[in-house]
Amino acid sequence: MIAIIKYNAGNIQSVQNALTNLGYESVITDDHATILAAEKVIFPGVGEASSAMQYLKEKGLNEVLTAIKQPFLGICLGLQLMCKSSEEGSTECLGIFDTEVKQFPPTDKVPHMGWNNSTQLEGSLFLNINLEDSFYYVHSYFAEVCENTISVCDYIEPFSAALHKNNFYATQFHPEKSADIGMKLLKNFLKL
């Protein structure tokens, strides 16, 4: 069973739909015991950082999420909440990845919305995925490149397209909305 973290963010149903289509059972939950007992955990999200963090704290999920030992995948806002802090609402985040989330300067269209490829990618999450392959992004804030960065995307400036530390993985793009390539990445994660 895959646990999809339930919190006040959009786009959670799409993640479950993708897993169902890939043949995996999943449950959308904020129950601590269910999350801790799951084979894998997905932390999705579209939304605003400070209200999302506040919700996680109210539910005691901040402590549960950082304690998870099984493979864990954060998506979009999920990735940003796994960093040290976010400029969005001056939010202190979970601090799993050693990097900060900044707002894009207005030197090009913001949000960064649409399909973009990586300038760098490595590791088992990207097995059989190439630099020409594009993923779907929609975000106005980005995680700076750091030692946990396993994929870089360049829009306005190079940023972390994906991060990895121990059992924790995260993508700024939406694999569940990235057609065949996104399904490939989800399968790679589910096989970890």
Next chain:
Amino acid sequence: MLKKRIIPCLDIKDGRTVKGINFVDIKDAGDPIELAKKYVEEGADELVFLDITATLENRKTLVDLVRAVAQEINIPFTVGGGINSVKDVQKIIKAGADKVSVNSSAVKRPALITEIANQFGKQCVVAAIDTKFENGEWKVFTHGGKTATPLNTVAWAKEVEALGAGEILLTSMNNDGMKTGFAIDITQEVSEAVNIPVIASGGAGEMEHFKAVFEKTSATGGLAASIFHYGEIPIPQLKEYLKTQKIAVR
């Protein structure tokens, strides 16, 4: 590099696709789910579903349709038509849509854009603007282009950005259905005036029209309906062409 988006638009009435024709490999072009899946296979970057259902009763079928579409496709999609309140948006988003588009309802009550953005995020709100060049000025029209407003198009575009829209879908009514190309001038004026993405719509009839709008304006996407539905321009062919023209597409 960020790719230019090719976006088919499906008009929906009472849960069925309007204006569709039968592709050889799909059973029923009137079935929005079949058509949507076909477009995803062909490499469409996003889809827009525009509900033109007249009665409130039949609107309920829209939510069911959105739920079914979300289960079947794995690219982003926008749902528009008759969205008047945050409550309407809630139903559509919960059913699995990524964005909603608002048009006449936002002109009537601009605060709607801010309300949706506050609850679901800016990226969720597409401001659809129908515009027509009349008496020397691009003006905003509503209700499917039937009702004139005093709003100047560029000024309204800036306002929807300030209100919290995450994207603008700009349709030129002078060009819509003419197949003579997108309205380059107003598309460029609007996309230069705002810092959010602008999707060009109305007038695509040939592959060159997409090249022109991407080369001559800052639009990040091109939307069309009939040329895709009637198979006049297959999406894979359009993308191959744009690649040879050095335009970044997926």
